[in-house]
Amino acid sequence: MAAYEKFVPEIPPLHEPFWAALRQHRVELQQCRRCGQFRFVPSELCPCGSPEYSWAPIAGTGEVYTYTIVHRAPTPAYQQDAPYVIAHVTMDEGPRMISNVVGCDPSDVFIGMPVEIVFDDVTPELTLYRFRPRS
Amino acid sequence: MPQFADAAFAGIAMTPQGDLSDRDPADVYWEVVQEALADAGLTLADVDGLIGDAPPGVGIRSALPGGAMADLVGHPLRFQASTSIGAAGQSAGIGLAALAIAHGLASVVVIPTVAAGGGSGYLGADRNAAVAHMARLGSPYEYVWGTTRVADYAVIARRHMYEYGTTEEQLAEIAVAQRYGATLNPLSVNGKRGEITIDDVMASRPIAEPLKLLDCCLVNQGAGCIVMTSATDAAAQGRHHPVLLLGWGEGQSYLDPCKAPSLASFEGGRLAADTAFGLAGVGRDEIDVAGISDHFTIGVIVELEAAGFCATGEGGSFVEGQATRIGGRLPVNTDGGFLSNSHAGSCGVFTVIELVRQLRHEAGPRQVEQASLAYAHGVGGVSQVQYGAVLGRA
Known part of the structure; x- marks a missing residue:
């Protein structure tokens, strides 16, 4: 890796x-x-x-509360992924959580979009949560 | 009119803004502090109060700024305080300075901000380093995803557009109005670039949608300083028409965006403004000119709403037709603001400096006619912590 x-x-x-x-x-x-x-x-x-x-x-499902498509990333490592989505998602249990939305074109994201959490083992010690569209 | 405090803006100064990476921050600090004191008819020997930091140095200077200042000016100070309102921290300090002066804790308080020298980060001149530094200021539950300060405000803009129908063109109105002011401000960074149109803003490259390059503040260096004394002392100097602090308030709310009840409106701003206007005994419709934190165009809209200049959700229509331009219904950030004047250090200092110029009637080609009451509104972080202040021409 x-x-x-x-x-x-x-x-x-x-x-x-x-x-x-x-x-x-x-x-x-x-x-x-x-x-x-x-x-x-x-x-x-x-x-x-x-x-x-x-x-x-928690169930890991929710709806997009707001989002942005980032073109100018904070560092070169993130810039490789640009444009990428950062979304604030209202989880079914109430709290909002922030992450990327993956598995769709950034322009397909909208407020109210149903999403679910997927897991990304980025290192052996670190697993991140991201969102993907939920049908 | 109820008096919040017997305190006045006696002196102001700012350096040219831009790239000061070849200057020693301490030299710039003393230059701007002494220039502001001279503007008030005072010298370093008169200073007995400090808001914020002494110049950078060795040892624990940064932890004990009042003591550090005493070393440098050769006499003890009677008062030092700092606020925690981010980029508006120093300007929010006008309230503490005024209270200290009114209660006899100090008689001459300096409020400087300096961004100079070759360091990297928020005070440096390196744009990439500044952007990366600012990205890490949020919680781990934000920065791991590749957030930036632009993205933090972009999600506010997107939600505001969704809830209230605010448009990107309405955001652009702010950038256009403020660039016009900057073209009349020789100390500004962007004035020499000339005026811009709504089409220019709309065509500028996306940074974090829906915010584009021209929706974003500058990344630059520079310095400014405010000197406050009692109104009596300021009037006795007779150098400028006295400008008083009539009211001031803070609102501290919801650091974590996941905990904020809304990302389209901010309770902290309302609290700050209500306290400031209440203490001043002044109505919103009496304000002639305003200085509203504008790290990004959307910030002006949500803060105008929070401060009560229009109803929540109506900020977009409020700014249409260049209503915030000099000569408009409510001129805002007439020096160009953080978008086009300067976004250096604790840049809210420049917001207050411009309002003092306006109320002295010393704003030259930017002068708002017969300006007698002004409102300053500053935010720290991503609109979580805010202050409001009402200033008046004596």
């Missing part, structure tokens, strides 16, 4: 279960034990005030 030259995420201990689940091709988010709300990105408190949570699986 060629060296991975894109940005690698900082993963503090609180966030580690999310990335560990991804390595097993599962998406797990924090779910508040008091109010039941899912939340993302990982954080130490639920807006309801409770610090108690569990990591719980």
Whole structure:
């Protein structure tokens, strides 16, 4: 595998279960034990005030809330992929998650588009989540 | 009129903007600070307050800027504070400076920003390095996908267009209006490039759709400084018509875009503006000229809405027909703004400097006729943290 030259995420201990689940091709988010709300990105408190949570699986499906097609990338490694899509997706469980939309022409993406998560093992230690169109 | 604080903008200065990579940042710092003090009829011996940083140096200068400044000016300061509103951080500091002056904590406060020297990153002259640096400022759940600051605002533009029918041509109106101002501003970076049209903006290359090159701010270096004193002291100097800070407020909301309830409107801006206008006892319809953070054209639209100059969703139609151009219904960023004047360092300082010029009636060919009330609105990050300020000609 060629060296991975894109940005690698900082993963503090609180966030580690999310990335560990991804390595097993599962998406797990924090779910508040008091109010039941899912939340993302990982954080130490639920807006309801409770610090108690569990990591719980989500379906991995949602709809595009907004997006952009990037032509001018931050570094040469990303520029190789341009133009590429960055989408903010409202997951069925409520939270929004950001990633690329792959598996279609960038110009086919639209707000409201149904998408689902796919997994991309970019290194042996790092699995990323991306979205693809869902019929 | 209720008085927020007995504080005035006594001095302003800015260097030519552009590429200052061959200049020592400390030299540029002292040059612009002393020029602003001279504009106020003061010298370094008078300074007893500082917003933000001392010039770069060795040791823990950056962590203890007030002490560093004392070393350099040869006397202790009575006040130092910093805000955390990103590119508007220094300009948001006008509120803290005014409160300090009004309560006797300081009498002469300097508010500088300097981007100079050969370093890379946000303060450097290397565009690629600056873009890469800015891309990493978000969370890992943003930057791993190849986001950029342009992309961060592009998703706001796309959502705003979806919810409210805002068009790319309406975004372009902002860039066109501000370039016109820059052509009348000899210190600006883009003024010498001449006026542009909506067609020019629409035809410029896509950066992060729907934002195009001419929807984006400059990447440049430069320096500016504001000096604040009491209104009484400013009037006693008699060098310029005094300009007062009538009201000021902040709104700090939702750092993570995944946590923001909306990416088409921003509560922080509304909070900031409501506090500022409330303290000033001034209505939106009384404002003659505005300075609104314009890292990207869409920013002006969402901030005009947040600040209450129009209803949420109506920013696009508000700016149509060159309404924000000098001579329009509400001139905005008459110096060219970050799009065409300067986007150097904590560039909100330039926004305030231009409003002070306007209220002094010293804006030359850019002068908004009989300007007596101005509004500044600044954002940090991607519109998460904001401040608003009402300025008045005494």
